[in-house]
Amino acid sequence: MYKIRHSPILGYGIAVIAVILATLLRWRLDPILDDHIPFTTYYAAIMFTAWYGGLGPSIFASISGAMLATYLFIQPRSSFFISDLEHQVGLGLYLFVGLVVTLLTESLRAGRRRTEVARAQLEDANSALKKEIADRKRTERWLLESEERFRSYFEQGLVGMAILSPGRDWIEANGRLSKMLGYQELELPSASWTELTHEADRDAEKRYFQRIDEGLVSGFTLDKQFLRKDGKIVSASVWVRALRDAEGTLKGILVLVQDISDRKKAEEEALASQRRILDMERLEKEHVQEELAKAKGQLVRQTRLASLGQISAGIAHELRNPLSAVRMAVYYLQRTMPEGESKLREYLSMIDEETHHAEQIITDLTAMSRGTPLKKKPIALDQIVADVRGRVNSPAGIQWHEQYQPNPLVVSVDPAQFEFVLKNLFVNAIAALRESGTISITGNRTEEYDEILVADDGPGIPREARDQVFEWLYTTKSSGMGIGLALCRQIVESHGGTIELLDTQRGATFRIRLPLWKTTEVEGPMD
Helix, strand or coil: CCCCCCCHHHHHHHHHHHHHHHHHHHHHHHHHHCCCCCCHHHHHHHHHHHHHCCHHHHHHHHHHHHHHHHHHHCCCCCCCCCCCHHHHHHHHHHHHHHHHHHHHHHHHHHHHHHHHHHHHHHHHHHHHHHHHHHHHHHHHHHHHHHHHHHHHHHHHCCCEEEEECCCCCEEEECHHHHHHCCCCCCCHHHCCHHHHECHHHHHHHHHHHHHHHCCCCCEEEEEEEEECCCCCEEEEEEEEEEEECCCCCEEEEEEEEEECHHHHHHHHHHHHHHHHHHHHHHHHHHHHHHHHHHHHHHHHHHHHHHHHHHHHHHHHHHHHHHHHHHHHHHHHHHHHCCCCCHHHHHHHHHHHHHHHHHHHHHHHHHHHHHCCCCCCEEEEHHHHHHHHHHCCCCCCEEEEEEEEECCCCEEEECHHHHHHHHHHHHHHHHHHHCCEEEEEEEEEECCCEEEEEEEECCCCCCHHHHHHCCCCCCCCCCCCCCCHHHHHHHHHHHCCCEEEECCCCCCEEEEEEEECCCCCCCCCCCC
């Protein structure tokens, strides 16, 4: 059936024309019908509009017909008012019947559309099925004609061979290919070509086959991977050629498959060996660079130490005697000074403290320049800490916390030199805390080393200075010389250990790691 396609405006145009024609017809019948059955001719207009115009125009035709019939053909005429009950009921029936007719007609139109769509789909499906059947018959006929020609090549089994349809369905495969992929000869077609292809190669192979389908190439060669039935991977070189008839129509695809797993394995082993050699060269280069950097740093430190040693020897010789004389004089004045001179006594105490500080700097410089040999022996860490705490001036507001695991924790150190390290760390912590705070000393033994932590909850060390605190002559204190921590590192490293400043949110935490003490290292009693 011919199907009218129109816009919504055309539908409403149809409605207007149908209502006008119905009005003219009723006008011609008016002398006969008078004001009886005024809505009769409009039913035809509603049905016509519903079929060709649709739901909206049909409703429009119903309402406009009711208004025109009421205005033109019902007494009193030229008025939209209906006075008698008969015509009021007639109007209601007209609108109800018009709505029913509209809905039924729209349902019929929808059914017609569905029927036409189904018919078109069925025709397309039949055409596609006929075409598919015809293509399959032509392919099968062509393959039957050439089967004998290829049979000998398949049966020889020098390489894996297969013939695929244009849609990459299996048509034929020889025993060599089945064995290569771990399948029985009759079992191979149950797995599709795509399923046998490793997922890493599917997209690339799909593009190659697409070029064959489009007639851009007659074939291609590709190294790819297959998935065997047992899940193993087979590397293969695939040679693909299109099989076309005289008109150029693609009838099939010939595939030759050569197993290259051994070659790929040899290439991978060679590549892995090359990577190992490169990694070894890189590690060796990094090791050499690291050793060179250490040697350079050690040479720079030794050069600085030599220069500082020469300077410190001269300073010690020139200043130690005068400073001793000053302290003796201060001592004499303090003993002979009459009572009541509190201000003068305060100044003398200041002179004595500063002189003592200067002598300590000279002592540190002398120790640094001498490089005193180690006299290591096993000693309990808590004993060293107790001795050092007894020699530092700690304000009453500072709390000390100690924890050792195991307790006692025995370390192998030079007591005198290691006491210098702890004393320096304690004095720095006390200076940072000033009058109140907490200093924690923690000792632990791991499988690799003895670890000592010295921490305070003071303001900490500025982040920009943390990488330089162990450098010679670097200090963050206005009265410091930058020698103490550098000498601490020298002493700890001479013990075979390390000292570092940890990155903490609050305060400063120094970590010392020493080689594990073993009972076979030192003979004699333990302190």
